[in-house]
Amino acid sequence: MRRILPGVIFASVASVGLLMAAASWFAVDQANRINFSAVADEAVRRISDRVESHILLIRSTGAFFAASGRVVSRTELARYVEELRLSDAYAGVQGIGFARLVPAQPDGDSAVSAEIGGNYGVDVTPWPPTDQPDRAVVTMLEPATDRNLIAMGYDMYANSARRSAMDLAVKTGSVQASGRVELVQNQSQPKQAGFLIYSPFYGPQGGKPGARPIGFVYSPFRANDLFSVALNRSPDLPIRITIYDTTASEQNLLFRSEGMTAVDAEQYKVSTTLPVAGRRWIIEARPSPDYVPPADQSRSYILAIVSILLAAALALSSRAQQQAVMVGEDLQKQTQKNLNDRELLLQEMKHRIKNMIARVMAMARQTARNSADIDQFTTSFIARLDAMATSQDLLARSKWQRADLRTLLVQELRQVFGEGLDETRLSGPAVQLNEAATQAFGLTFHELATNGLKYGFARNADGELSVRWVFETAGNDSNLVLNWTERCENEIPETQAVVGGRAGGFGTRLIDATMRIELGGTIERNLGPRGLTVAITVPVKKIQPGT
Template sequence: MKKLFPIVAFVAVALISMTMAGFAYFATQEAARIKFEATADDALNRIESRIDLHLSLLRSTQALFDASNGNISQNEFKAFFNALDVDNNFAGLRGIGFLRLVKTGDEAAVERDMLHDHGVSHPIYPDTTQPWRAPIVMFEPLDPSNQAAIGYDMFSEPVRRVAIEKAMSDDEQHASALVQLGQSTGAAQTFPGFLVFVRLNVETAPDVINASRSSTAGFLYAAFRARDLFQIALSRSPLLPVNTEIYDGAVSGDNLLFRSETPPASSFGDRLLVTRKIMVAGQPWTVLFRPTSAFSQPSSRAIPVMLGLFGLLLAGAIALVARYQERAYEAASRLHETTEKSLLEKDLMLQEMKHRIKNSITRVLAIARQTASRATDVNEFSSSFSARLQAMAASQDMLTRSRWQKADLGDLLRIELGQVFGKELPEKLLSGPEVLLDETTTQALGLTFHELATNALKYGETGNSASSLKGDWALKVDWSLEGRGRDGVLVLNWRETGQGKLEAPAKIGFGTKLIDLNVTRELRGTINRDYRDDGLNVEIRIPLTG
């Protein structure tokens, strides 16, 4: 768990930082959305205010007609319109007109009135199958391009007819759907726009439609060029960073009333798209607002990124500190373990040195007695004894060198057995494949072989006779390998024969303890002693690490 702590700390801090960065990002996006919605609502208010101003003009015209009970001449109507200064005060208004409502078949009376008012004959057109006619009898400004509109029957055109029929039912204003202004006059250029109708009731008019106290003589209407109207509304200072699209009803290319010239910023996409539904004289509109490149977000998008990067750096720093602390703890733990192990090894080494010195003295004494028993004079004894002591020293030196590098198992056995039994060992005493031992295994097995050989010398049938290897008592050591690689096991058999029946000792000495510790604890192996009628068989199994 301690090793995983730096990773856990990094992941935890990184997640917290990313969460905070995420919240900051969404807060930034939400702030931008709120700001742009406020901007879009400002633009919508400008549009609605401009439309209300124009519709108030239509109400004023209605009041003029009501005051005269509908008896307004063309000249009076022109004077009223000129006084309004439409070009400066009502930009986007194409004009105001009056429609006479008449039953189909009664057009002659209306045509006579138009001839009287305009001095020019204006037949009502086009032909129709509808029961009602609603020709234009007055319109201002009546410039030459609009002269052809006089006499045009708006009730014959389906879009206009729908709005007129709505205006017949009440005294409210009713807007038409999208129309192409100038289309009825055959003008070369038409403009998308809309019309707003309101009925005109007069008390002397014939009873032509349902009315509680008066009858409908006709309809006042205002024509609006959508582009001019909305550009004037949106061009008021300060300019708003919005791209505006206005649709009559649903959003569709066929219903487009107006689109801003300034394109929307592609970087925002539709993320900040604001949609508003409004009613204009009973007609539903859909208004879309998108930010332009001039729109600035209330806070920089770099802040969440910087916050996320700072969080990752902080997480990395905390993870590094935790890692260094974990390494320091591990180092302290290893130092403590090494110190305790060193003290334990030092104590074991001291005991082993004492025991080995004692064994060495025993071996020296045994060699001296054996040499003396066979020597014929002092010179022969001195020469033989000195040679054996030198052999022991040489073997010890080889063993010492082998502990610090890879050592061959056969060489190690020859050195250890040679120290005890002398250099001249029987040829078939050792048998087995080449096995290279690491430092730990070499040290442990060296002590083990030394103790086994010393015990054999002490407790063999001939007591302390080293030459017994050539007599009835015999020793044979063989080994083999089972498995390969990490699963390999070294199997070593130590066989002593010719000693007669042996029994397990009642008391375990230091040498036996040292052998068991080396094999079972140091080498993680097993040792099995089999005391037979003809001698001793020791099996040692040691796992090899590679």
């Protein structure tokens, strides 16, 4: 609990501060959203007002035709349109015209061609080809600009989007807007999206149920011109607008503000619908780069940063106090460990002295058994003592440095068994040991060799020793596995076996402590009637130099 207390303090204080910062941020964000929604509503209102004025224009033109009780002449329509001053007051409107509804037959084509010729003095045949039973041919369009004259004779009923709007106008008896179209008189590049608004005209008989209209009073609109003028009124709105007809898809796109990109800010995006003469437009509003939220979020960020810094300061203060206590406890533990290490060192020294005396006595017995006289015994015994001293000196140096496993093993075995060691029975890959592993394995080899000399295979003329080691992989871990194997052709006496394998003396405990505790490994002994097998397994990461 004491270790996690600084973290608990940090998490608690930081959480409270961040919650306060989040609440502040949310409140500011909501205020900014409301503000931008008001800007977006103003943009939609401007568009709605502009479109409504244009729809009213079509209605008034239809009323002009109805009041006349006939299709007005081209001269009358031209004078009427001139008085409206479309280019000044109705930007985006390409003109006001009339489309005559006639059967798609040679007689009908001839009639509208003659009407167009009488109005504008041009010889035009209705176009394009159609598979419909009727045609709605443009016979008048004012003002008579070069662009509008291109539309003369165009059969709007041949186009599905225009035809659908005209059919709905007849069905509902009111003005009807079309979907997105490309105006035939729109020859500029890139071409603007457009739409048309139709009002059916029935002539003197009026719009009785089921009556067939004479034609349609209509007006074509260039969407970009219309919406740009509507939005660019003073004061400027820091907003970007996208307008779709019916569904938000590129094929239904009517208008997109200049500079609009796919990465424009989505944070304050507002989407709304606008009913327009029987159609439903989808209007999406996003802030432009000029939009500045009225409420600044920086205070929320500053509050979050201050909360984290305060939490960190309190946590560090708590940690510093704990460290002062822990230093005292660690000092006490280190003192106790040093006392324990000194006691272990004294016990090991006593044990090694006893083992050294046992080795000297064993060497004396073996030398005496194989010596013919006292001179031969003296010479051999002194030579072995000298070899033991030399090996002991090399071993002492290697224990505190980087050492090779095989070299360490050979030194220990030679120290115990002399130069007659059969090194061919020692096999395995090259293994470099760190300092801790060198001490552990050196001590282990020393104990096993001395044990073999005192109680094991070395006491029997037919005894043999083999040591083999390999690397093995277990899952994601790699281990070093070393097998110490002692074999005799004759069975080992029971008393000797008990002393050698199961006594559990200081040497056995020392080996266990080094392998299991220091290196995190395992050691298994298997004593049989003809010998002893010791299997040592340690993780490679525990013995590598630098660890």
